[in-house]
Structure formats: C-alpha cells, structure tokens
Amino acid sequence: MTISSSLALQKAMLARLSGHAPLTALLGGPAIFDDVPQERREPYVSFGDIATRDWSTKDGLGEVHFVTLNVWSRERGRKQAYEIIAAIDAALDGAALALDGHRLINLATTFWTVMREAGDAYRGVVRLRAATERVA
Numbered sequence: 001m002t003i004s005s006s007l008a009l010q011k012a013m014l015a016r017l018s019g020h021a022p023l024t025a026l027l028g029g030p031a032i033f034d035d036v037p038q039e040r041r042e043p044y045v046s047f048g049d050i051a052t053r054d055w056s057t058k059d060g061l062g063e064v065h066f067v068t069l070n071v072w073s074r075e076r077g078r079k080q081a082y083e084i085i086a087a088i089d090a091a092l093d094g095a096a097l098a099l100d101g102h103r104l105i106n107l108a109t110t111f112w113t114v115m116r117e118a119g120d121a122y123r124g125v126v127r128l129r130a131a132t133e134r135v136a
Helices: 005-018 021-027 079-092
Strands: 045-052 062-072 102-116 122-134
Touching: 005 045, 005 062, 005 079, 005 122, 021 045, 021 079, 021 102, 062 079, 079 102, 079 122
Parallel strands: none
Antiparallel strands: 045 062, 062 122, 102 122
C-alpha cells in the first residue's frame, strides 16, 4: 500500500520546516506539530486542515491539496507572527519536496493573515496549495 498523498505531503512539509534554520531560530527549535504537546508554549507552528480534491487527468491520478498552517505567538503585537509566516513562505513556496509514492508538481503560498486571539496571543494562518500525482 502506498502512503496517501496528503500524508506524504504533510511529512515532507514537516521535514522541510523542521530543517529550515531561519524558522527554527524564530521558534527556539523545531517547534512544528501535528498534535501540539499540552505543555508547549508559544511560539510554535501547527498543522491545521488539509483538504484534498481529485485532480486526475486522462494521463494519471493526481490530487490538489489546500494546507493550513497555524502560527502561534505571545509576543506583543503581530511582528513575531509575521516573521514566522515569512520564514514558512521562504521554506515552502515553490519548494521541490520529495514525497513518498507521489510527485509534487507545485507548492505555493496562497494566503496569510495574523489575528488577535483571547488574551495576549496572536494566531497567524498560512494557506498553501499543492498539486501531486501518483508515481508508478
């Protein structure tokens, strides 16, 4: 059985983000999570929704993915959140990631924002679009 394209994409993105020195410096280490540990304090990045749609053609099977990353910060103001978003964009936008059982056709940042949450927290949202196709 081959790994699902969504999971293969998430694993490759996690590896890229965890190894991106400018991002890990802003986070104080490789603080990128699918399931955030309860005791973890900000700043960190967490995977949000990953929506996948069929994108097959007559020549092959493929999917398009819409990935949401959440950026969490407790710094006063939005500056830290925007810096983390910029580092995520530098690491992923246009990246040529290797995926298990699939080929990444393209990966692009499509949207980002930073909003105030309850208390003194800020949450950034980054959305990316990726197209993949299965390899034989």
